[in-house]
Amino acid sequence: MKLPLPLGVSERTLERAIGEFKKIVGEQWASSTQVDRESYNDAYNPGDPLEFVAGGFVAPASVEEVQAVVKIANRLRVPYWPMSTGKNLAYGGAAPLVPGTLVLDLKRMNQVLEVNDDLAYALVEPGVSFFDLFRYLKENGHKLWMSVPGPGWGSIIGNGVERGIGYGYFDDQFANSAGMEIILPDGEMLRAGMGAMANGNSGSLIQAGFGPLVEGLFTQSNYGVVTKMARYLYPEPQTYMSCEINCRSDAGLEMLVETLRPFKMDETIRNPVVISNLELIASFLSVRSQWYQGDGPMPEDRLAIVQEKLALGRWNASFGLFGNEEKVNDSWARIKQAVAVIKDTELHERVYHPGDEILHPRDQSQAGVPSLNEFGLVNWMGSGGHIDFSPVGPMTGKNARELYRLIRRRVHEYGFDHLCGFYCQSRAFRLINTLVFRKDDKSEMKKVRELFSVLIRESAALGYGEYRTHLAYMDSVARSYDFNNNAMLRFQQTLKDAIDPNGVVAPGKSGIWPRSYREQGK
């Protein structure tokens, strides 16, 4: 197969880069063989797995090696796609946007550099996964809890720079971090915040510093390579209560949002309230064929059976309460009282104390125990992949209903089951719609692609924008942020040209293209 190449890069230059990289990182840690290239494919791409094929990879083992590698790439103008553990699944996995882009694989940089018990943070390298840090904390007796996202094999830094959110107390991975170390495209090392002082003692503690804050620039971006980051941890609470509110009626969504919002707003509930629909939870626990063998979305009468058998609600709200026993009990009592007005609800709580083993999947997530519990959803239809459509909206019942209705209608029209969950922060929610498809069914993948474009357009028409998206939709989503003739994208591109004049870091990421590509009409 002929190797696809990024704009302006010859096969010879690419091979020369690989050759120079090998001298830095060792023979086995840089390659452009077909098998190595394809190992970075997005397993969930709804389409040809070669659509986003890498041109090869280089895997440095240290910050110094990263610096040497990016200097070579900058000199040769060979583009690279920084990647931590490659588990950005549903959004592109490990794969680069432009075929032939080299993957800068940071998995070998997997050291937990520091854990501080008093100040409750961990300073990590990009290759450290949630599993890794969890094991480290356990083995070293640290009584500190992480906030973990769905699957635990992802990178803490990767999830942070993609602005993911976890189920735990300090949910927002980026907002609850500090101490970013960045390698700029010319190989210069930048430390953000208080770390910008050579012997600074507060780098990992606070997103502060002097002058303009730059940390945000290195999230969802192609301005540099993040090589260190500190993540805030939560001291193990005296009591942790996992709470569930299952509402049997579809109409309960608005009431759940309206009733729980004040508790988010005054921080009675601190972690995200996740309101999942029946289909999403069913996909964690079962496969579709158990319930229904027909085509198209599962009919209402079957959903009723699923709901009955799995003892779930049409809407299922989960959250945690953390603290001392009195506070937790008092909080739950007040929430229960408020929720009592919602018809057809069932409430569950499970209480844990230090030393208790936590086995329930959702309870694990909220307590910072990483798992692959939610991973079952890809088997919903067998041989499955999924991409996630993830718009943000105001935390009101009216908005939740409006957006849900819009998306559900289209998802059903295209013949899919609608699996979704609202991740509710205080003032806004992120509605994650998991579009599951069969990877061996080309027409189904084609439908997913079409559907996704429709969803972007129609959600944007109502004022809802995606917070994160799959490689294939980065341009569309960036363009949907259309205020003042895409002023934001134009500004981000101005920054791109200044920070990365040779356009070597992740061309096209978040819709941001180097000048050379823009001149070709991108």
Next chain:
Amino acid sequence: MKLPLPLGVSERTLERAIGEFKKIVGEQWASSTQVDRESYNDAYNPGDPLEFVAGGFVAPASVEEVQAVVKIANRLRVPYWPMSTGKNLAYGGAAPLVPGTLVLDLKRMNQVLEVNDDLAYALVEPGVSFFDLFRYLKENGHKLWMSVPGPGWGSIIGNGVERGIGYGYFDDQFANSAGMEIILPDGEMLRAGMGAMANGNSGSLIQAGFGPLVEGLFTQSNYGVVTKMARYLYPEPQTYMSCEINCRSDAGLEMLVETLRPFKMDETIRNPVVISNLELIASFLSVRSQWYQGDGPMPEDRLAIVQEKLALGRWNASFGLFGNEEKVNDSWARIKQAVAVIKDTELHERVYHPGDEILHPRDQSQAGVPSLNEFGLVNWMGSGGHIDFSPVGPMTGKNARELYRLIRRRVHEYGFDHLCGFYCQSRAFRLINTLVFRKDDKSEMKKVRELFSVLIRESAALGYGEYRTHLAYMDSVARSYDFNNNAMLRFQQTLKDAIDPNGVVAPGKSGIWPRSYREQGK
């Protein structure tokens, strides 16, 4: 007096700019008369009040006028210093760094654009002060609390973009905001986050969006003019308890920090714990001459008398507890139990419920009632000014003591009283040292200036950097962030050249100089 001029700007060009501005904003809202120029002087500058004299001012009344004004300035290459209400006292007030820079005075843009009760935020213009918003909330019956800093006449946006912190629940003014609207140097309007979507419905709700986050860039910076911003508010709590822990012994500082940190870390206490020393509180309540007429810092025996008469501690910790009665009482009970191990302490609490009038100054601050209570400190020595030395450090007793001791020794050596307060967030504190001087005593001002330089240098040597500083020290502080040959400052300057190629926005702010100045050796 001959008008001082910024680099490369002739008096004729400046006058031409003023002339063009008048056509935009009206005759009376742009001027370069001496009296108008001097009205923006920093009243607290420890030195010649003309040191940072403006070249004139222009005061637009709308975003469109701001756009027209910055386009003219950009074309004529006339620099301007954006200013909201000009109350950045102790850090330069309304004055520009480079003499002859025009002040872009945003005070006429003073509309509260929106208050949302359900989603608890206010969208404001730069001229809206804490007093203004407070009045607006009261008059319109909104049960929402602000987080206010010391003096209430400052701008909400100004305090936000300077990354100030308030005493209330959502303490960090920038972290708890969203919906920034920015006018770039070329007059383009940029809306950050979800506001980057033309009809977006979540702009004021969350610092998210697509691609690199840029909000942080417009804090403490000279990259643009912030013309709108939403500030999160806190729903009026059922119970608010103001708590004080006064520790009579100087040795109590470490224990206070160590004992209260876990309560900050698990968010039992959510607003900043402010640990003020005796002298600082005394300066709010009295004048120095009541206690001591001698030269130099007040001796220990007099401090003992002050402490006795004002019934204060050497260290005085204040914070608030917010929520329902049970939670507040339980929290205070647990804190009291923990604090019991600290010798020589006295505890006070004051409880308020909705409708109660709050009169105590500190209690007002924590409840979002703006005031000028703390303003008395400038009279500590009569005819006073002050500048604040504001380093950040790790929230440990050891660090608090080390930094306090260093600064106190130098402040005393230079003959001043040491007034200071630790503003404790969870993992870091900001130690605000208020250096009060007599504005009619040149030698005293000279000493303050010398002292300030010494403090920057010696604090940096131990790893402590300032989060914010006075005009006169922006270069020194920026240079103290010295990792990798000032990589951060160099990066900030790269951005400056890209965003503001003509170097018209606030030259020198935060140590960031336009290229033309750098070529002259800045």
